[in-house]
Amino acid sequence: MxxxxxxxxxxxxxxxxxxxxxxxxxxxxxxxxxxxxxxAPRGNGAVMLVALLDDDTVALIREYAGGIDDYCLTLPKGAIDMGESLADAANRELQEEVGFAARELTLLKKLTLSPGYMSAGLQLVVARDLYPSKLDGDEPEPLEVVPWKLSELPQLYAREDFHEGRAVAALSLVQLWLAGEFEGTRLL
Known part of the structure; x- marks a missing residue:
């Protein structure tokens, strides 16, 4: 090496x-x-969540993406605040963007976006055993929550409004994790 x-x-x-x-x-x-x-690196990192409503249904969100000037379907995500643990950030973002909190959180992997130009990445976390809990977030408008069956991922991948690479990778890893072919680290 x-x-x-x-x-x-x-x-x-x-x-x-x-x-x-x-x-x-x-x-x-x-x-x-x-x-x-x-x-240049800034902040404390970020978290992306695969919120499982059940073992075959994930909670997607539809939000405005300034970089492409359009709305897209993606997974909930956000910054880890100063002094906040990964588990606390994951549960906070889940409550702000999806309206649920989780009793079980599992870290699957750190994903990078464009490692040739930035050090930033995000921690991919699976949220299970959800219960209703809502916090006000920093989004300028309410996010639409879109439940999607994991058994129907080919149809999701074919949609023009679902294209964020990290979300595609996250859903692929979660399928492997649910099948017992990929391990994670339990946070909660």
Missing amino acids: RSKPEILHRSIVAESRLFRVESVELRFSNGVERTYERL
């Missing part, structure tokens, strides 16, 4: 309310030097 490149210098080259762009000068083990730009 190769050793990681040596970091020669880092600097912030742009910043907005949401993003910081960092320039990173690197020297690779073969002596080649390159400058990479990436979104």
Whole structure:
């Protein structure tokens, strides 16, 4: 296995309310030097939830996605607040976006989005044994909760409004987990 490149210098080259762009000068083990730009790490990470209403039904949400300027079906997700545990963040986001809390939470895997340009990722958590509980969230409008059968995933994958790669990966991993072919770590 190769050793990681040596970091020669880092600097912030742009910043907005949401993003910081960092320039990173690197020297690779073969002596080649390159400058990479990436979104600089911020915050405490994020969580994405597969909320199982039963062993064949997942709670999707329909929300506005600013990056594509359209509404899409996806899984509930959100930032982990400062000082908040993963389990607390998962249950809070579940209550804000779906209107349920969970008695059972299982961490399946950390997923990254675009590791060539950002370090951010999210923790994929399965929520089971749900009960009604609603918290006010930070969304500008109420989210629509859309129950979907896992046995009908091919129809979901074919929809034009379901396209977030992390959600596709999450549902695939949950199917393996439910079949006993993938392990997770119990949080609650």
